[in-house]
Amino acid sequence: MTSAVWSPWLRVPSTITHSGRFQHFVALMDQPASLSCLIGPTIPTLPSFDSLCHHDVLIHIFSDPVPYLTAWNLQSRLHHERLHDRQPDALLILEHLPVYTLGRRTRPSDWGGNEAALRENGAELLHVNRGGSVTFHGPGQIVLYPILKVAQYATGPRQLVWLLEEVIIRVLAYWSLAGIRVVGKPGVWVLLPHPQKIGFVGIRIQRGVTLHGISLNVDLNLSPFLRIQPCGLADCSVTSMTAVSQRAIPVDTVKKQLAQSFAAIFSSSVRPPRLDMKDGEYVHPSLEGALCRNY
Numbered sequence: 001m002t003s004a005v006w007s008p009w010l011r012v013p014s015t016i017t018h019s020g021r022f023q024h025f026v027a028l029m030d031q032p033a034s035l036s037c038l039i040g041p042t043i044p045t046l047p048s049f050d051s052l053c054h055h056d057v058l059i060h061i062f063s064d065p066v067p068y069l070t071a072w073n074l075q076s077r078l079h080h081e082r083l084h085d086r087q088p089d090a091l092l093i094l095e096h097l098p099v100y101t102l103g104r105r106t107r108p109s110d111w112g113g114n115e116a117a118l119r120e121n122g123a124e125l126l127h128v129n130r131g132g133s134v135t136f137h138g139p140g141q142i143v144l145y146p147i148l149k150v151a152q153y154a155t156g157p158r159q160l161v162w163l164l165e166e167v168i169i170r171v172l173a174y175w176s177l178a179g180i181r182v183v184g185k186p187g188v189w190v191l192l193p194h195p196q197k198i199g200f201v202g203i204r205i206q207r208g209v210t211l212h213g214i215s216l217n218v219d220l221n222l223s224p225f226l227r228i229q230p231c232g233l234a235d236c237s238v239t240s241m242t243a244v245s246q247r248a249i250p251v252d253t254v255k256k257q258l259a260q261s262f263a264a265i266f267s268s269s270v271r272p273p274r275l276d277m278k279d280g281e282y283v284h285p286s287l288e289g290a291l292c293r294n295y
Helices: 020-027 069-081 115-119 157-174 223-227 242-244 251-264
Strands: 049-054 057-062 087-092 097-100 124-127 133-139 141-147 180-182 185-191 196-204 210-217 282-285 290-295
Touching: 057 251, 069 087, 069 124, 069 141, 069 210, 087 251, 115 124, 133 141, 133 210, 141 157, 141 251, 157 180, 157 185, 157 210, 157 251, 196 242
Parallel strands: 057 087, 097 124
Antiparallel strands: 049 057, 087 141, 097 133, 141 210, 180 185, 180 282, 185 196, 196 210, 282 290
């Protein structure tokens, strides 16, 4: 496990320096434990990762795919520490080994009810306590797990989801891909010309602190999505950044860009607009973060 801290601003490994707002935050609580201090019976080991500190958030970027239950146990430990102000807000950025996860709203028709069929290619199948229905995670899809005190960033779940969607939309824009929102269908979509889902959202807020998160399809085998109704939507077509752009896109590069996008949005004055559009309306973000409607 590396002890260096990757900084997208310095472009060189550096140690964490608790300065500015972060120093003030840390002064209000015990020194935050490193991830290595959270390893125990439920987390015997962790893949290699780099960390950076940006304002009040510690961001941990994992280079190799992480088993789902390992990431879940780490989330749970960080959530417990955040509730008791023993850790600052944190963000995990990683890929998973192949796994189907069934959220609280999953219906048997969303995945066929046949566990053996979903597992036959080596994927796990797990019931989880996030919102939403069934989805697939695998190498080439980047998952972001924020462990945040929601009140510091948003007035409620809908505004938090808008901010998380914005993280993905801005990274897509860097690659000249136009991510949109479809009201009533959380996540990020691209028009080809009909909406295809490229970014997913499944959040749980427990005692004011988030669990689970968002994911972005970068460069992965999309066939596992054909075995399910992603997000419980019968007409949900799924795509990826490489499929849309028809070119290679390095996953590790996008991980760093997502870290930068998250840091920019969650440490700035970006705030969600009024969320009162009609279901089925397409919504495009302007460069300033305000909404431009497209009917």
